[in-house]
Amino acid sequence: MASTNTRVAVVGAGPAGLTVANLLRRQGIDCVLLEAESRAFIEGRPRAGFLEEWAVRALQRHGLADRLVRQAERQGAFEFRVDGARHTFRYAELTGHHHFVYPQQELVTDLVGLFVEGGGDARFGVGDVRLHDLTSPRPSVSYTDPHTGERHRVECDYVAGCDGARGVSNTYLPRDTTRVSRHDYGIGWLALLAEAPPSSDGVVFGIHPRGFAAHMARSPQVTRFYLQCPAGDDPAAWPEERVWRELQTRLAVPDGKITEGRLIEKRVLEMHNYVIEPMSYGRLYLAGESAHLVAPIAAKGMSLAVHDALLLAAALTSWYRDDNAPLAGYDGACLRRVWQIQEFSQWLSEVLHGPSAELGPSPDPFRARAARARLRRLLGSPTAAQAFAELYIGKHTDF
Ligand SMILES: Cc1cc2nc3c(=O)[nH]c(=O)nc-3n(C[C@H](O)[C@H](O)[C@H](O)COP(=O)(O)OP(=O)(O)OC[C@H]3O[C@@H](n4cnc5c(N)ncnc54)[C@H](O)[C@@H]3O)c2cc1C
Structure with a gap:
């Protein structure tokens, strides 16, 4: 089986995986990005459209949001329509912050471009992805090459499981020590x-x-x-x-x-929503929807995925500089925000859906x-x- 040595194998090229991969590369940390779909497919897949300002500013500080900041429309108000009347809610006036409206496929296109054109190793269309030896110091990820049909192995120090709600990474967490909290x-x-x-x-x-x-x-x-x-x-x-x-x-x-x-x-x-805790096992760290799903009620999923990714990239960078503390605190730092968003989403859901119980x-x-x-x-x-x-x-x- 052909193999590649790297430091971090990033599984999944959504907002979470692409942010992790770009940030690691910018820190000089080698990584291989593995994506099940083709590049054309993920660059055209419409999903989210709203990013919170703090997430955009964080991406911008790392040089990952130039086109977004140039092109995206800003929104700082929305309207409730109820009983035939409009009620405008101006949240930017109350907080000083707004959303950026930018289709997810545009963000994915930008981040893929920055990674690949910057010399990053991204492999698209990989099949049957499997994770190995996650509790050893040298885990690996194997996959089937879409061109040759042969198995390939990526050996690494860490696996970033960023393959979303339908991926495989979270299936490698041990059942007896992993709690999955769900709300339907x-x-x-x-x-x-x-x-x-x-x-x-x-x-x-x-x-x-x-x-x-x-x-x-x-x-x-x-x-x-x-x-x-x-x-x-x-x-x-x-x-x-x-x-x-x-x-x-x-x-x-x-x-x-x-x-x-x-x-x-x-x-x-x-x-429906879920949260997987802890978000790590051995050398595997989950980020984004592979670890938690929040129904799109409050348009939070993409910003949360970016939040995890920023923390994970920073924690891995610290680890390579002999500071283990951020990686040890990764789960807790992500989950504090995740649970606030889950609770908020549930609260807003009742405002939006409750009246239909009439x-x-x-x-x-x-x-x-x-x-x-x-x-x-x-x-x-x-x-x-x-x-x-x-x-x-x-x-x-x-x-
Ligand atoms: C209709 C809709 C509207 C939404 N609106 C909003 C919104 O307005 N604002 C907001 O913040 N969020 C919104 N969301 C949620 C947002 O799209 C997600 O939260 C976001 O995509 C999560 O990013 P991610 O990187 O964690 O996962 P994903 O974007 O799902 O990326 C995971 C990647 O992993 C790949 N993959 C899967 N399995 C494997 C495998 N085995 N091996 C390798 N790769 C694999 C997938 O192809 C995918 O490219 C919306 C979602 C939907 C469906």
Whole structure:
């Protein structure tokens, strides 16, 4: 079996793996980046669109966000639409910070380019990835080469498991010492991308007894929409005519008709969260969604993945400079923020989805009215608004 020696094997070229790999390279630490999909595929895969300002500034300090900062639109407000009225929530005015709107595939394209054009060793389309000897000082990752069909081994000091929610890295954590905490919201979101210009400058959250709906500008030509739907619903049950009727109803305000267009993506996301603890085993360290998933309710996943990646790259860099402490504290540092975000996401979920308990197969008017009380407090109390705004933009979340 052919083999390569390196210092760190990074599994997965999403935002987490690409950030780790670029930062290590910039510190002169050799790494090999292994990605199951082709480069063209990951550079075209649409997913997230919102990055919190602190994450962008951190990437920018390392020279990883130049195009993003030049091109991305800034957003510091969103709108709740409820009972036919608009309520604008200006979180940038409360916190001094905003989001950058930048499609995830653009960030991935930039980070792949910086790594590969900078001489980094990235291998795309690798098959059947397996991890070995994780508790030894010299673990390895083996895979099938997509061109030759032969097995290849990458020997290393550390494995960064950044292969997301459907990867293999987290399956190597021992069952008896690993805790997986899960929360299932019991609903789905129909995730839609439409070839339609945005109907509003910012994010719109529609709170409606028929279910939640959202509008998020992605570019001048493309808009993302979400519609709350039953868990496990079939996207085929949502023909274009039904999609637009529900969006127009759930996001309705007297002067705010939604601009319609061809649907270019339509899939159902299960609304569930998990956290894997600890996030490491032997020489394997997880980062991003391989360790924790947060449903896209508060648009947090990509920023959290970057947070882990920044910490992991810094901890590995310290280890090569004879300081083991940051690596020993890695799990704790990540998980403090992860749990704050999980709790916030759950809290916001109730604001957005609770009112739909008014209707449906088993109505729960108590829940629906309590959720509306939560929203009124958020819109009416400056103290509640301040606390919410800070969590929404990722300020003060390391308790
Ligand atoms: C529809 C949608 C909308 C979202 N909106 C937002 C948003 O607005 N803001 C936000 O912050 N987050 C959002 N998210 C979440 C965000 O996309 C994720 O949190 C983010 O992609 C996590 O990054 P990651 O690097 O941990 O994992 P991923 O991006 O999943 O990257 C993992 C990589 O590993 C590769 N891989 C998988 N298995 C293997 C293997 N065995 N070997 C090698 N490679 C492998 C995958 O192909 C992938 O490239 C959204 C997600 C979805 C689905």
